[in-house]
Amino acid sequence: MKIAVASDGRNVSMHFGHCEGFTIFDVEGNKIISSNFIENPGHRPGYLPEFLKGKGVECIISGGMGSSAIDLFNGxxxxxxxxxxxxxxxxxxxxxxxxxxxxxxxxxxxxxxxHCED
Structure with a gap:
């Protein structure tokens, strides 16, 4: 499983769309086996959910997120x-x-x- 965390440095970002990037964790069973940081390619409507899906992400963790982004990720x-x-x-x-x-x-x-602007 791949888990993306919206990151500002080593901390969870308050809003995924405006974060510095995403720390992507590869998890097997209940253990983190690796992680890597991907710079945020830029916030534009509808882009980041598709971008992260293309990276194989199955879960996104953030401090905050707009409802339309949540709907896109769920989609x-x-x-x-x-x-x-x-x-x-x-x-x-x-x-x-x-x-x-x-x-x-x-x-x-x-x-x-x-906080978490859209």
């Missing part, structure tokens, strides 16, 4: 976890262990700062 069969924070590897371990729970909430505002 590609990619699980969406929102409301995450902290170190990307620790968050991924929690997901693999089944202890990371999605807030299930989508960002709805576009004018905020330091």
């Amino acid at each position: 590609y069969g990619i699980d969406v976890i929102t409301g995450a924070s902290g170190d990307v590897e620790e968050v991924t371990k929690k997901y693999v262990d089944g202890t990371l729970i999605s807030s299930g909430s989508a960002c709805e505002k576009h004018e905020h700062e330091d």
Whole structure:
């Protein structure tokens, strides 16, 4: 399984579309076997879900995400976890262990700062 975490440095980004990039973890069973960082190719409507699907991603973890992006990821069969924070590897371990729970909430505002704009 491939899990992508929207990343700003080693931390989960508050919004996947405006993150520095994605840390992609390869997981077998309940163990992380490798990870690599992919720079964000740029935020434009509808692009990132398709881009990450092309990388084989089956789950995206982020601090926040807009509802249209969530719908697009779901349309590609990619699980969406929102409301995450902290170190990307620790968050991924929690997901693999089944202890990371999605807030299930989508960002709805576009004018905020330091949160999750669309």
